Amino acid sequence: MTARIFRPAKNAMQSGQGKSxxxxxxxxxxxxxxxxxxxxxxxxxxxxxxxxxxxxSLEEAESYAKRKGIEYVVQQPHDVERKKVAYADNFRSDRKAPWTH
Known part of the structure; x- marks a missing residue:
């Protein structure tokens, strides 16, 4: 019986990092x-x-699996790089494409 240890990604309906x-x-x-x-x-x-x-923590999960004799595989999380975007960037004069309605 093998197990998988991972950190879940955030839900698509949430903007924060809760439960992840x-x-x-x-x-x-x-x-x-x-x-x-x-x-x-x-x-x-x-x-x-x-x-x-x-x-x-990952260490707690690994120690539990070792104590119980469970074979496990660790999946490292994919950290997302957040891009800072401001509303004012839509109206900058150095935009590559003109902004229109």
Missing amino acids: KHWVLVFEPEAPREIDPLMGYTSSTDMASQIKLRFD
Whole structure:
């Protein structure tokens, strides 16, 4: 049973960095999902796929996995470079393309 440790990206509907500072440990699926023939739902017999553990730091998540004897893979986060943009830049005289309505 292998696990993946990662820091989740921010939700597309949020502008801040909430819920993206902690690290998450999830187990990789061991059995494929199956489609129920009667209702059409997808289901799995893998109960470990429902477990999602949150940690405050990467070191805590790694030490938990080592204590429990869980093989794990760490995915490093992709930090986004924010570009500072001001509304006044739309009206600068040195714009490459003219601003029109």
